[in-house]
Amino acid sequence: MASQFVSVPFTNNVQEETFWCWAAAAANVFNSMLPPGSPDVVQQCDVVKLREGGDPCQNKDAYNAPDAVSNAFSDLNIRDGYPIGPSFQVIFDELSGLDRQTGETKPELAEPVCAEVDFGQAAHVVAISAALVDDQGTQHVWVEDPWPGAGNSIEHTYDDFVSNYSYKGGDGSTGVVSILQRAVRL
Amino acid sequence: MALTLSSHVLSDTVMTAVRTGVTSFRSANKDLQQLLLRVAQGTEGVRLPVFTPGVPDVLRGGSGLHGHKSAGWRLAAATGGAAIAADIHTLARGGPRPLQEGTPRVACVRQGPHIARMLQAIAALAQPARAAQFSATPYVPYLLIMPDLYTEALWLLPQKLHLAPPVVFPYYTLIKRLRVLTPHSESEFIARLRPTAEKWMSFPKPRFTGHESDAAYDASSGR
Numbered sequence: 001m002a003s004q005f006v007s008v009p010f011t012n013n014v015q016e017e018t019f020w021c022w023a024a025a026a027a028n029v030f031n032s033m034l035p036p037g038s039p040d041v042v043q044q045c046d047v048v049k050l051r052e053g054g055d056p057c058q059n060k061d062a063y064n065a066p067d068a069v070s071n072a073f074s075d076l077n078i079r080d081g082y083p084i085g086p087s088f089q090v091i092f093d094e095l096s097g098l099d100r101q102t103g104e105t106k107p108e109l110a111e112p113v114c115a116e117v118d119f120g121q122a123a124h125v126v127a128i129s130a131a132l133v134d135d136q137g138t139q140h141v142w143v144e145d146p147w148p149g150a151g152n153s154i155e156h157t158y159d160d161f162v163s164n165y166s167y168k169g170g171d172g173s174t175g176v177v178s179i180l181q182r183a184v185r186l
Numbered sequence: 187m188a189l190t191l192s193s194h195v196l197s198d199t200v201m202t203a204v205r206t207g208v209t210s211f212r213s214a215n216k217d218l219q220q221l222l223l224r225v226a227q228g229t230e231g232v233r234l235p236v237f238t239p240g241v242p243d244v245l246r247g248g249s250g251l252h253g254h255k256s257a258g259w260r261l262a263a264a265t266g267g268a269a270i271a272a273d274i275h276t277l278a279r280g281g282p283r284p285l286q287e288g289t290p291r292v293a294c295v296r297q298g299p300h301i302a303r304m305l306q307a308i309a310a311l312a313q314p315a316r317a318a319q320f321s322a323t324p325y326v327p328y329l330l331i332m333p334d335l336y337t338e339a340l341w342l343l344p345q346k347l348h349l350a351p352p353v354v355f356p357y358y359t360l361i362k363r364l365r366v367l368t369p370h371s372e373s374e375f376i377a378r379l380r381p382t383a384e385k386w387m388s389f390p391k392p393r394f395t396g397h398e399s400d401a402a403y404d405a406s407s408g409r
Contacts, residue, residue: 005212018336018360018382019389066389121241122334122386138210147336147360152298155213160293163279166333167238167257175280 001137006095007130008032008110014149016044017064023047024146025125026072029112032129033078033185042076050075069114069125070181077186083179086115086162088139092131094182111183112144117165118178126165131158188314190324192345194233196226200259200274200290207292208272214295221263222272222295231263232308234329236273237341241334241383244376251330251341251354251372258290260329262301269301300358304329307340307357310367319369321350334386335379336360 010032015024023044031041045057051071056063073079084090090113093100097110117124130142132155139158143165148154156165162175169176196204204226208219225231235256243249262271273294278287285291308327310316325342332338339356354375356366364370364378 015360019385117333119240119334121383123391124333132212134210134212136210140210140212147333148298148300148358152296152300153213154294154296155211156294157210157291159279159281159283160275160291163281164257164275164277164293167236167273167275167277167331168240168333169277169280 001135003135004092004133005130006092006110006132007142008095008112010112010127010129010144012127012129012144012146012150012152013044015146017060019064019066020044020048020060021125021146022067022069022072023051025069025114025127025144026076026078028144028146029073029114029127029183030076030078032112033183047072047076066123069116070179073114073181073183078183080111080182080184083116083181086175086177086180088131088141088158090180090182091128091141091158092133095128095131108185111185113183114181115143115161115177116179116181117168117176119166119168119176123178124166189311189317189320191308191311191327191342192324193228194235194259194326195228196233196259201226203274203290204261204272204292207274208295211272211292211295213297214270214272218265218270221265221270222261225261225263225272231261232305232327234260234262234327234340236260236329236331238331238333240332241386244335244379244383245387246380250376251352256328257331258293260304260331262305264302264305268297269299269305271296271301271304303357304338304340307355307367311340311342311355320353323349325350325353330354332379335382337364337379339375 015021026047027042027044048056048063070083094111094113097106113128115126127144128141129144132140141158143154143156162177163169165176208222236258237254238257239251258276259274272292274290275293276290279285324345328341330339330341337359339354342353344350352372354370
């Protein structure tokens with residue numbers, strides 16, 4: 001079987017505050033979908049401000065709190081549908097630019113996907129910028145984690161990403177990836 | 187005299203998992219695959235068992251750093267100014283291709299500055315000037331990966347536990363009150379993480395506004 005690989009350009013800036021993974025992932029997705037040189041780049045504190053108001057750009061500590069990436073996508077007008085359960089097919093379709101109406105793939109529709117990871121008492125948000133089905137049929141995803149941030153490549157088998165990202169999970173009954181959130185370009 | 191770190195040896199099943207698993211990763215070309223195999227064999231790089239204590243463990247009354255079984259291994263090496271690692275999971279895996287706990291497989295290949303920082307921390311420990319901060323006894327190195335507490339650290343257990351206390355040596359964190367590349371006692375390390383764990387406990391779990399079913403997605407994509 002021939003391998004299949006899809007990817008989108010992505011810049012993975014590190015999260016600026018401990019609980020801002022959602023804002024970092026949303027800003028990174030938003031900015032990565034802009035045309036090169038666009039003046040519309042958003043900062044993480046801009047995303048927080050859309051959600052919370054106030055002035056998080058001047059006082060980051062006071063606004064250091066978690067939120068759902070779906071809310072941030074809504075505020076940025078890039079949310080495509082509701083959160084959906086983890087699915088490699090969804091990731092592959094989004095990254096390849098599948099037009100769900102026509103079944104065609106269009107490069108201008110290729111978008112990264114965000115995944116919310118449930119660590120029990122804590123949650124984390126990462127983006128996915130590439131996917132591979134190798135010639136053995138094994139599914140892989142490239143995880144853009146705002147915790148380590150820029151310059152890091154993380155190629156994960158999809159099964160272990162969903163079940164045990166960052167060596168978490170454990171009993172195998174439920175995976176750590178709870179939802180995917182699709183994006184849409186402005 | 188420099189600090190002495192003992193080296194881990196991988197079991198045959200882990201070796202087999204590395205040999206059969208790394209070839210599947212596009213991020214590792216043939217040279218990097220060979221490098222990861224040499225790391226697994228112990229001729230280059232480092233092999234560290236991974237432990238993942240989290241929020242409940244560092245709360246008051248939690249089980250601390252010793253309450254978990256190993257979740258797998260990280261194999262890592264420097265390569266021409268860069269760094270690469272293979273993460274070997276041994277946790278149970280759910281989903282359509284489930285695996286029992288204890289089944290090793292290469293789950294992830296990582297490259298970049300995050301892995302380089304880990305290798306630099308190990309190199310820093312080997313500097314003779316560091317020796318005064320540790321007991322003369324050899325230490326066994328482990329890896330603490332704590333994504334819910336935004337921290338990764340080397341965890342050094344003395345080969346003979348009664349001869350010296352364990353040491354935690356963080357090399358990456360987003361927690362401002364925790365200093366990287368500085369030895370901490372276990373209790374001091376936990377105390378630095380505890381406010382972040384307590385803050386997690388003060389937040390409600392995220393609640394989503396809706397959840398499209400997989401069937402709805404399939405219907406909308408014509409499958």
